[in-house]
Amino acid sequence: MTTPVKLRPAPVIDETARLLIEHYVFPETAEQLADLLQRRLTEGAYDVDDIEELARRVTADLQSVNGDPHLSLKYHADRVPPQQGAAALSSMRRDFETSLGGAPRVQLLDGGVVVLELAPMLFPLEWAAEPLSAALTLASRAQALIVDLRANRGGDPDTVAFVCSYLLDQRTHLNTMHWHGGRRTEQSWSLPHVPGARFGGSKPLYVLSSGQTFSAAEELAYDLQQLGRAVVVGERTRGGAHPREGWTVHPHLEATVPVGRAINPVSGMNWEGTGVQPDIPCAAADSLDHAHALALTRLAG
Template structure:
């Protein structure tokens, strides 16, 4: 394991790509000063832990890390974070591990462990929302969801809104570009629509793209968030292989919500109704029944 080379490559990638140029300069100097410390690592996993701890000291960005992979990262694969574990997808029933009806005509829909890319998950999400279209109220469970694709966030939101709506914008540092995300004018299957009650369940481990889904719906006033404050990771990232078992994951853009003008980075999505995560489903169900006049 050529540690000096790994650190040098990681430094170059941070300086070139990290969304905040001034922070990138600080991190470059920090990593350079810590090379002897990193030399104490005897495995890629140990090096990952040492470097990640330092990368997150300046501004606490949890997306910024040197990620260890048990399975080798493919040579020439710069977009390692875009690859999804097909077994995980299959084991979660296509990203929809649970869908059931609760008393009072309330549907409970879990999306986990990721909001997989639309090309993978569109069929299962379409099927799920076609079923819950018959419910009087909907509970979307993101307590075990740790991230995903912003296009999938927009796809899910499209089933909960009646017309195209601006959801989020990414500002990319490298080319100073802006990419807007809107809900879709048409969806396959049946919309739940924009009027019936929606509740979103969160936990302290709800992260990244799952946080965006909760935050977008909260800012639009379309859903009530129930549970715990989420993890606080709002910066979309790219992955770069720097060793067969190490990937530098570097945020390259920042999210700008059209309502708040900011995002959930570091602060997380603060629930409208704060309860422990394991109590969130029962509380949301009670809230739904009350909203439906069944309490």
């Protein structure tokens, strides 16, 4: 239960609107959203005493114009540190420590097929390089590999490139990021060298997806799919392609605003709004069995 407290919504709305104008990757939409928030404030839509309810209402309005799931006003039960991004970092570190660094399962299935689960996030590379390298090196001996992203809610694009580097044979252009204002673009490539052993670019590779797979995890699935490297099995993903940053706007509230737009070099598009469409659609709960059967059939052939 959230403890009801008195709050003044106007400063929260004013600061959120300012952040939209200054940072949102789509300036015209930012203007529309800022006007919408101010209008809703004037109408009394945010006159609530419950902070969590305020976060829900503002988030619904933020996502009402273009359906961007990365735009939100996030409620945190614990006080949010004032530094930019500190709220997400603190929560992320707890998840990292309790998930073996984001690789909680490496399992050998029948027929020399290995399933590697990456969850709950693709953590910052400075944290995750060691555990991911260990897990991917172990999986490199498999005859076929299944990467399970069904419970992965996103993370670091650099970590996406790191994982892809173990699944390809040569340095490959993966993604181009266009940052706020169009003043800067940044390309993402797989690495020419990796610590440990590669699974490589020729053995069968499958990626499991669900309706909860999000953000950087979607990029990992999309990059490998567009390169023709992996078969995606499962459900359509959530559809969030815009990297976001977070700012504290209240001791328990964090405004998250997308600051970039991803463009895949193969498709010339991204998965924003549409999600990653699986090559083999099925219920997420059944996707591991489907992928395992596909792998065995291919190996037998």
